[in-house]
Amino acid sequence: MERVRDLASMNKVVIFAKSSSCMCHTIKAMFYDLGANPEVHELDQDVKGREIELALKGLGCNPTVPAVFIGGVFMGLAKDVISLHVEGSLKKLLAHD
Template sequence: MERVTDLASKKAAVIFTKSSCCMCHSIKQLFYELGASPAIHELDQYADGREMEYALRGLQGRNPSVPAVFIGGKYVGSAKDIISLHVDGSLKQKLIDARAIWF
């Protein structure tokens, strides 16, 4: 969990993904469309990716473990949570508040 926390705190927006995950791709695209340039950590590209995935699963308390989104160093949620925030209009404000996007 320490590695996940460390990586999540290094940039305003961080997304933990897997390269084969279609929902991960969709969430990354959403962030790009909003003007954010998140740090992307593809767990299947890390030697300790499986351990990081288990840590994320423990944080979320459910499956699947990715995508896992952090904004301003804080865990915000998975794809369902991010889509809900986007629909209600608060995702963009969270990104602005964390200085992941500027307006």
């Protein structure tokens, strides 16, 4: 859990993903389209990926990816982040420093 918190606070936007997931690809593309430069941790390519995935499950992530953090705060999974984007809140969160 500590590792997830540390990684999540290292950049404005942090996404825990898997390179094989089309939903992860969609969420990453959405953030790039919004002009954000997310730090992406591909769990299937990380030697500690399984450990991070278990920690994300501990946070209530099911499925575990894509898990999005903004400003070190867990924003949710794909459906949560897409909802924020549709309602216009995501852009505001990204602009807020």
